[in-house]
Amino acid sequence: xxIGVLGATGPAGRGLAARLASVGHDVIAGSREExxxxxVVGELRxxxxxxxxxxxxxxxxxxxxxxxxxxxxxxxxAVATAAEHAGALAGKTVIAMANGLEKVGREFHPVLxxxxxxxxxxxxxxxxxxxxAAFQHVPAAAFAALDQPIESDIIVCSDHEPSRExxxxxVAGIPDLRAFDGGSLVNAIGIETFAAVLLTCNxxxxxxxxxxMLGLEGYQA
Ligand SMILES: NC(=O)c1ccc[n+]([C@@H]2O[C@H](COP(=O)([O-])OP(=O)(O)OC[C@H]3O[C@@H](n4cnc5c(N)ncnc54)[C@H](OP(=O)(O)O)[C@@H]3O)[C@@H](O)[C@H]2O)c1
Numbered sequence: 152x153x154i155g156v157l158g159a160t161g162p163a164g165r166g167l168a169a170r171l172a173s174v175g176h177d178v179i180a181g182s183r184e185e186x187x188x189x190x191v192v193g194e195l196r197x198x199x200x201x202x203x204x205x206x207x208x209x210x211x212x213x214x215x216x217x218x219x220x221x222x223x224x225x226x227x228x229a230v231a232t233a234a235e236h237a238g239a240l241a242g243k244t245v246i247a248m249a250n251g252l253e254k255v256g257r258e259f260h261p262v263l264x265x266x267x268x269x270x271x272x273x274x275x276x277x278x279x280x281x282x283x284a285a286f287q288h289v290p291a292a293a294f295a296a297l298d299q300p301i302e303s304d305i306i307v308c309s310d311h312e313p314s315r316e317x318x319x320x321x322v323a324g325i326p327d328l329r330a331f332d333g334g335s336l337v338n339a340i341g342i343e344t345f346a347a348v349l350l351t352c353n354x355x356x357x358x359x360x361x362x363x364m365l366g367l368e369g370y371q372a
Contacts, residue, residue, distance in 0.1 A: 155217030164223030166294025181214025329369030
């Protein structure tokens, strides 16, 4: 697959871009400033060598030309970024991975701008895109550690069935990740708000827990 990552200079975007390249996808790491994306791609090449051969840098507009696009900017920037590139995103599978979060003392609280999930807000900002919520519970460090498996389950939600199916397959194609069909995009609110609970547990139990479902087999193509 040809996949663009908007905001690939942050820990989550760069880790996901590297992980996707490491399993053979052609990945365009994007930034608002192409030079920042180039610096990140250079660092990933130095660290991982041929494992990230299929990774290249561009500005966000260049990354938005890919067939599948991930919005990996800060959650505060995700909706405006989707709106800015809405034309290029039209008709494409667009992965929203943002969690609106606010740290309050020793816990995180969910933030839902306008009372809806960020994934739904990204969909509203790019109405002709096929938005899919995914990857909200995977710690950035787990994406980036290409020498270690990512043990996590990913719940995927979208109103566009072919795009949901595509992302289920994309996730299941990454060794050790399991993908689960969470239904329509309205359910992304549960994924995003649960991230606040998960991170609060991580603070209070001093760990890096992620999501693991019991009693279900993950997606099989
Ligand atoms: N960190 C995690 O463990 C994790 C896990 C799951 C999901 N997520 C989600 O993944 C996304 C990225 O997380 P992160 O920790 O990597 O974020 P981050 O480092 O805070 O930001 C990522 C990138 O967003 C761009 N950016 C900053 N402000 C922006 C704005 N106003 N408009 C457009 N772009 C802006 C910057 O790239 P340029 O300056 O180069 O454009 C920045 O490097 C977030 O939405 C987060 O909720 C994070």
